[in-house]
Amino acid sequence: MARSWGRNYHLIVEFAPNLFMAQFHSAEPMHFVIAKQPWTMGSNNLLIEWINPDEDRKFNEDYTFETLYVPIRIYGILCKIGEPSDLHLLTESMLFAKGSYILGIAKVNVLKTVKDRVRLTITESTSITAYIHYEKIGRICNFCGIMFHTVLHYSKRRELFMERIAKKQSVADIPFERFGKWMTEI
Numbered sequence: 695m696a697r698s699w700g701r702n703y704h705l706i707v708e709f710a711p712n713l714f715m716a717q718f719h720s721a722e723p724m725h726f727v728i729a730k731q732p733w734t735m736g737s738n739n740l741l742i743e744w745i746n747p748d749e750d751r752k753f754n755e756d757y758t759f760e761t762l763y764v765p766i767r768i769y770g771i772l773c774k775i776g777e778p779s780d781l782h783l784l785t786e787s788m789l790f791a792k793g794s795y796i797l798g799i800a801k802v803n804v805l806k807t808v809k810d811r812v813r814l815t816i817t818e819s820t821s822i823t824a825y826i827h828y829e830k831i832g833r834i835c836n837f838c839g840i841m842f843h844t845v846l847h848y849s850k851r852r853e854l855f856m857e858r859i860a861k862k863q864s865v866a867d868i869p870f871e872r873f874g875k876w877m878t879e880i
């Protein structure tokens with residue numbers, strides 16, 4: 695990861711586990727690093743927070759790392775006008791087969807649930823469902839819609855599930871996937 699940043703950084707120090715500080719020679723390469731997010735290490739994403747060296751040093755707990763710039767692909771607008779059919783199972787291959795999408799960069803709060811789809815109203819009687827794919831994001835939970843973990847490692851779902859079973863209540867509303875897999879896979 696560090697190597698791909700080129701020779702423009704001055705110094706990278708790991709001053710707490712998985713917490714690095716990079717110093718740059720000038721603003722330009724630093725802006726490049728911020729604008730070219732998301733950076734990845736394997737299937738993990740690196741969260742970046744900018745600090746001003748002229749200001750007082752922050753404490754580790756002052757860093758929130760809650761913002762990530764993510765290129766998003768918006769599918770479904772160009773090739774699909776109308777409602778998803780209620781007679782046909784919507785599969786990713788149907789939806790993404792034509793491969794036409796709109797690309798944009800979203801500033802995402804990583805502490806909040808992301809959207810897997812948006813409804814766009816075109817006219818009073820027409821609306822489109824568009825589907826959102828997040829580029830280079832290794833994991834988004836298909837159950838709670840929050841980045842950086844998967845539903846398999848989401849203990850709250852398991853707890854909710856066991857609680858319902860114990861009370862002999864329905865678990866129909868707690869499936870593995872409440873959010874579409876297309877968020878990370880296409």
Ligand SMILES: [Zn+2]
Pocket residue numbers: 835836837838839840843844845848
């Ligand atoms: Zn989750």
